[in-house]
Amino acid sequence: MALHRYRLRATFAMLVLLAFAPLPSAVRAADPVADFYRGKQLRMIVGYGVGGGYDLYGRLVAEFLGKHIPGNPNIVVENMPGAGGFKAAEYIYTVAPKDGTVLGSVSQTLALDVATGIAGNIDVAKLNYLGRVTSEIDVGLGLPGSPFKSFDDARKQQIVVAGGSGTANAAVLPSALKQFAGAKFKLVQGYKGTSEMLLAAERKEVDLVGGIGIPELLVSHPDWILKRTAVILYQNALTRSPLLKDVPTLAELGVTPEGKAVLRALASTAEIGRSILTTPDVPVERLKALRAAFAAMLADADFKAAVKKRNIEVDPATPERIDAIVKETKKLSPSVLAAVKALEE
Secondary structure: OHHHHHHHHHHHHHHHHHHHOOOOHHHOOOOHHHHHHOOOEEEEEEOOOOOOHHHHHHHHHHHHHHHHOOOOOEEEEEEOOOHHHHHHHHHHHHOOOOOOOEEEEOOOOHHHHHHHOOOOOOOHHHOEEEEEEEOOOEEEEEOOOOOOOOHHHHOOOOEEEEOOOOOOHHHHHHHHHHHHOOOOEEEEOOOOOHHHHHHHHHOOOOOEEEEEEHHHHHHHOHHHHHOOOOEEEEEOOOOOOHHHOOOOEHHHHOOOHHHHHHHHHHHHHHHHOEEEEEOOOOOHHHHHHHHHHHHHHHHOHHHHHHHHHHOOOOOOEOHHHHHHHHHHHHOOOHHHHHHHHHHHO
């Protein structure tokens, strides 16, 4: 009888232990997000060619993000240049699977271009941003030794500016500052990229590069920014970069309320910067997981070591911040949008 009671107690104790013990992995509750992504190959669609800023940050995220997505999928990069980056955005919006397997690194001006009618019929608010890796602040740059020192000088003397195509920041920013901030800029267009513009400045064909990004300069000419050996007249940002606390933003330079509003609209694109997005209609739990993975990637020690070694600027922002800028852009007045469109035509 005693043996029987002992066996009953032992059996009861075993049942208690089993009740509170973790289940084997094979019978644990399934994680539908991890199950979906496990073994998958995600695509990072970059709206520009290989080697530029969008490509740089798209590939950086593709390298490190999969580690933090449940199921640890692989991410491959696909460059899809065309129509000023709009070809990729339109593909992501209309063609790509709406299941969280397609990500994108597309134009930071997309929301403004759609609002002005320059780009096609995309509701940018339906695209889902994961977050921003860095802002993309373009600056007006004079080489070391330039015969001007501040924007006040640009209001007093003619400065020849190298620009790109009509919609490129290197052309739009100096044109806007000439119209709305009183700059005596003479714009010379036709340069195909910042390398050509810098070469023109070295040859003294021009005095100023109309728009070149801080991240690009930190890689190619860090002393120009960190030691301020170059002359920087303005920065395309809503708030001054910590690296350029003494350089005015576009909106600060506007001389009328309308001018300030137009310049602020242009500067808002810098806040979107090098952000990563995905398609509309991604299932809620997958989108939540992608956004959490993006935040975890930014905090990852290996990611931080890589960007430090490669001298890549990181200036994160949340998807909520990017969404707010998109919504603000959609609410711009018709007069401001018309002025922006005129600058880009």
